[in-house]
Amino acid sequence: MNSAPPTSLYDRDILLWVEDTVAKLKAKDFEHLDLENLIEEVESLGISQRNALVSRLMVMLEHLLKRLYVDSPYDYNGWERTIRTQRLEISFLLEDTPSLKAHWEASFTKAWSRALKIVRQDYPDTPFPDEWPFEADLEALLDRPFWQTPP
Template sequence: MTNLKQLHDRDFNLWIEKTKEAIQNRDFANMDWDNLLDEIDDMGKSEKRSLDSYMQRLIEHILKLRYWDEEVERCRKSWQQEVVNFRNRINRILKKNPSLKNYLKSEYSDIYQDAISTMRFDFEIPEDDIVEVEQIMKDGYFG
């Protein structure tokens, strides 16, 4: 059998195939446990990064609809489409990973502040602006 540990760095796709094969054959003695655990950990982090990114983009578009007076009439429909799109992506992640709901609630305030700091380059946002996660995730809410 190919040394899985060496294969991980040379050909990641082949490493996945050989690791799957080793698991199916219950060949635990030859498993590359360290890299397997790292990859599993990375999978979880990837879902969280996606969730963070979609949520920040959702918040940014809600903020645009609420405060970017100069552009809102021209861009309203496309921004609303983006709001629906990002909300759908978030809901898909949460449907497949219900345990991430708690993660999202715990990170939401920081994500919201990141979105505000980004959007303040384009328009004024009141200091006390906040939209709670439950509100921002409601279908039909656009700000």
């Protein structure tokens, strides 16, 4: 059973396709662009940025929940380092893509439900809150040391 090799450059070598597309755009050779795949790739950029925000928020919230509710002083430092790292990465992401701020609330909601599910599986005997007990705005989540003033 021989399957036919992919025929388009996009299917054969995405990096080469990107380089070729960039060269055509720079040369204003719009007539020879692979518009279908170009549109798909541009659309996926926005989705990728939103997913990156949710992913980083999820990791940060998991570690915030563990730091706030799991009684394991030995792990506090590691959890706090992860929180700081995710905060920094989120700040960089928002600096590079400011329009993501408009998606903050939806991203937080999605990340919260995923983070809560994970920590409840990892720590089934720990009573985690159903709702985030603090303010969920961007500034608070990127700056506030919530564990210093627990709920």
